[in-house]
Amino acid sequence: MxxxxxxxxxxxxxxxxxxxxxxxxxxxxxxxxxxxxxxxxxxxxxxxxTRTDLTSQANLxxxxxxxxxxxxxxxxxxxxxxxxxxxxxxxxxxxxxxxxxxxxxxxxxxxxxxxxxxxxxxxxxxxxxxxxxxxxxxxxxxxxxxxxxxxxxxxxxxxxxxxxxxxxxxxxxxxxxxxxxxxxxxxxxxxxVAGVICYLTDIPYELTISGENAGTYRVTKVQVCLYKNQHSEIGLLRKEIEGKGYPADFGSEELEDSNVLMEFPLGGYSKQQDKNLYTISQQKGLAPNSLLGGVYMLPIDKDGQKNTIEVKLLGKKINSSGENPAKEAEEIEIANFPAINDDIDFDATEGSTKNYPIRPNLIYHIGDKPSDEEEGTPESLAGTEVKIGVKCWENETVDVEFPSVPISFGMEIEKDNLPYKTEPKSSEDNEYYIFDCVGSDEYCLHVKSSVLYKKWVVTVAPVVEENVGTSTNSDNMIYFKQVNDESDPERYDISYTHTDESLSEKSIPIVITDYVDISGKPTRKIRISVVGLKADEQTPDEASRMSMTVEQYNAIIVSFYDDDEKKTVVRGFSHFDWGVIRDRENGKPSEGEKIPWGYARYMNVGKYWTGPIATAIYADEGPYATDGSKNYNTAKKEMYHPSGEAEDYYWKDSAIKLCAQKGCVYDKNTQKIVQTEAKWYLPSYTELDEFLQTAYNKDDANIQIGKFYWSSSATRASDTDAWAYSVNENGYTSVEDNMWGSHRMTNSFYARQCCLCN
The missing domain is CATH 2.60.40 (Immunoglobulin-like)
Structure with missing residues (x-):
């Protein structure tokens, strides 16, 4: 039968x-x-x-x-x-x-x-x-x-x-x-298999250590490590421990480079304002400033001399100026926290709470996360050790899944390895970094992968706001360099797809383009979104999405009538003085850098010049009074000398040279960034005068009232005289004779960048 x-x-x-x-x-x-x-x-x-996620020790x-x-x-x-x-x-x-x-x-x-x-x-x-x-x-x-x-x-x-x-x-x-x-x-x-969960809080931002590697370190990663490599094989038949109800056998065959169970890169997070701890964006079901991860592993026996599981902190040494670690700094282990198991029902013995086996069908949890919805109690790293709980994976009624690691990409924009706060922490928090209108290609987007979403796509899109004037500039302000495109790595686009299987931190070079829109909004906003891609199919998983808002100032728009061109012309000005340093958290500027007008060492302006500069950029008439870009081009030409001495003496450290910046514009046809020499320049005396009178009372113009600003225009009175302006609290501009002449070689004034709009 x-x-x-x-x-x-x-x-x-x-x-x-x-x-x-x-x-x-x-x-x-x-x-x-x-x-x-x-x-x-x-x-x-x-x-x-029936998903395979781990966000708690609850059973499913x-x-x-x-x-x-x-x-x-x-x-x-x-x-x-x-x-x-x-x-x-x-x-x-x-x-x-x-x-x-x-x-x-x-x-x-x-x-x-x-x-x-x-x-x-x-x-x-x-x-x-x-x-x-x-x-x-x-x-x-x-x-x-x-x-x-x-x-x-x-x-x-x-x-x-x-x-x-x-x-x-x-x-x-x-x-x-x-x-x-x-x-x-x-x-x-x-x-x-066994399950291991790690739920942590109080992550140190910096640690000072002694000994061979003494110094102060920025904490860069948290790792959860086994005392040895994991196993790669286990029998499907099992032998029960009498009276215990869980298997007594362990895996076999060592898997190379597998002792790190979980890793949490911290590059995407910033420091708490009042504590030496990391600020970690809160996610649903998690306690504030906490990290959560979980994995399955094949069971492994204990080593009586080694800590079975440790939480480790890795870091890079901070340089002498107190800035972030140099990119080339070595990342080393700076602290470790043994995971203590004191449950005698699960292999703990007197004097041996750090050495215990990892058995199948048991869950080992650092921190308590009873369910997806409950925040639970993460384990603190404020001490020197952590406690690990052990429980049978049975007779639980909470519907929570295993294993999962929240997406928490830790996304941020950074420059010189320093993060920028790109959106307020709450609706009441009005202070945060808004990028200037002058574009730059010196930024990168820092993204941290997760165990479940090693593949991801990042995109940008404008933020649509109600009851706000529309902009004639519909372009995005951020573009990603396609460094993973071997055929054209210099190409830029509004999205970037990461397909690397590694869990290493990824820094994507980005460009923030110029924003000079004569009819646009005071600021423009875009939203950067990172979406994890499922391992088996390139389909966005909405549950893995996170995003952040980035905002950029529009240029300060100034218009005036140009007698030479017989029409009204428009100029755009930066919101900040040249050389200003801004707080990366709240965007507040420090005082800008003062610089000389154009000559570094010699009073004799004609010493190395091929022609008299005074006749070239007089300000009394013609385009040199109203177009500082022409002053830049002429000054650069006239200051040239074959020996290079003229450039060293007169050009290199001048306000005209230093304020000249290429800017960044995106070309949709070529998908490249177009940069024009001296698109941003030191304004002429007319441009500067109009700007100071127009914007002196604007808070976001950040003008130094009563302080002098250089123009790029020379005067007719002397080939060693240049125009410098100041503005008072009533909007009246003035120049002082004793601030001209030879003082431009020894006196340093403020400078403000300008660009042509028409």
Missing amino acids: KPLIRILSLWLAALCFGACTDDDLIDGTPTPEPETGIVIRLSAGDLEQ HHVQSVYAILYKENAEKSDYDYVTCDDLNWSPKDSSSYGEAQAQAKVLNLPNDINLEAGNYTVLCVGLDDKSGETYNLPDAIKNKKLSEAKATLAADKTKDDIAKSELFAGWNEFSFVPDSLNIVEVEMKRR
Whole structure:
């Protein structure tokens, strides 16, 4: 006859199930028993979802497929030979009773050509989630092999990151098969992996250490580490510890470079204002300023001399000026926190709380995160050690999933390895960094990957605001350099896709373009979004999205009538003096740098010049009075000398030279950044005068009232005289004779950059 395997109860232990009886219902209908065959009871409890995420130590399984592998005892009674492997085509979510605390059941008919003889058999059941099948190549890897060779072995192309996301169940039982009768087999499946969760707070921003590497360090990473490399193989049969209810066996085969279980790069976070701790953006269900991560791992035995798990801080040495670590600084371990297990029910012994095994079907949690919705209590790094809790992964009722690491890319814009605060922390916080109108290609976007979303895409889009005047400039202000495009790495676009499998921090070079719009908004805003991509398909996962708003000032627009061109002309001015340093948190400027007008060493203006500068950039008439860009071009030409001495003496440190900046404009056709020499320049005396009178009372113009500003225009009175203006609190501008002449070589005044708008 054709044997019938009836799946009546395959226990998924540690999955919040109570005992099931023969009276259990299948979708509300009593389950009839066959008269003959092999009966295995298969049960799935009160489960609502089947993702493989870890955000707490609460219990939930994620089995999506179950395989039954049948073995027959060999003649020597030394092993069991492979008979068949059948996909039960079962997933709890396929049943209408799924999530209703009822058992599900399924009938499986063996193929017609399977004729079982009487004898001793073993049935091995393997439960897989959506990743573990590929991670361990199951069930194919154990087909046509003896029962003693039934092992989960990491596939050749898989890594520790795949182990971290793969949940694996196995259960087995022996039975004697009697043909033409009903053979009932009870099988209990349990996890063959352990879970490790780390939930931390009070992350130090800087640490000062002594010893061989003494100094002050910026904390750059948090790691959760094993005392040795992980295992890459484990048997699917298990031996229970008597009276304990959890397996006694461990994995085998060492996996290279796998002792780091979790890593949290901190480059995307900033310092708390009043504490030497990191500010970490709060996410739903997490405590403020906390980090959460979790992984699966294969069980590992203890080493009596080594700490089983440690939380480590890595850092880079801060330079003598107190700035962030230099990019080339070596990253070293600067602190470690042993994870203390003091639970005698789970391997803790007196005097040995730091050395304990990691067993299958147990969850080890640093910090307490009972559910997705509850913030719980993260473990503090304010001390010298952390506590690790251990619990059986069973009889829990909270619907939280395992393992997951929140997306928390830690996205930020930075320059010179320093972060910029790009949006207020709250609606009441009006102080934050707004980028100037002068574009720059010296920034980068810093993005931290996560375990589950190593692939991601970052995009920008304008922020649509109601009741705000529209801008004629519809272009974005941020463009990403396509450094991963081998064919054209100098190309820029409004999106960037990261496909690197590593978890290292990624810094994407970006350009912030000029914003000079004569009819636009006072500021323009864009929103940068990072979306994690699923590992198996390049589809944005909305749950993994995070974003931040970046804002940029429009230029200060000034218009006046140009007698030479016989029309009204428009100029754009920067919001800040040349050389100003701004606070990267609140955007407030310090006092700008003062610079000389144009000559560094000699009063004799004609010493190295090919022609008299005074006749070239007189300010009394012609374009040199109203167009500072012409003054720049003329001064550069006239100051040239073949020996280079003129450039060294007259040009290099001059206000005209220093204020000349290329700016950045995006060309949609070529997808390149176009930079024009001296697009931003030291204004002529007319441009400067009009600016000071127009913007003297604007808070965001940041004008130094009563202080002198250089123009790029020389005077007719002397070839060593240049115009310098100041403005008072009433908007009246003035010049002083004793501030001209030779003083331009020794006196340093403020300078403000300008550009042409028409």
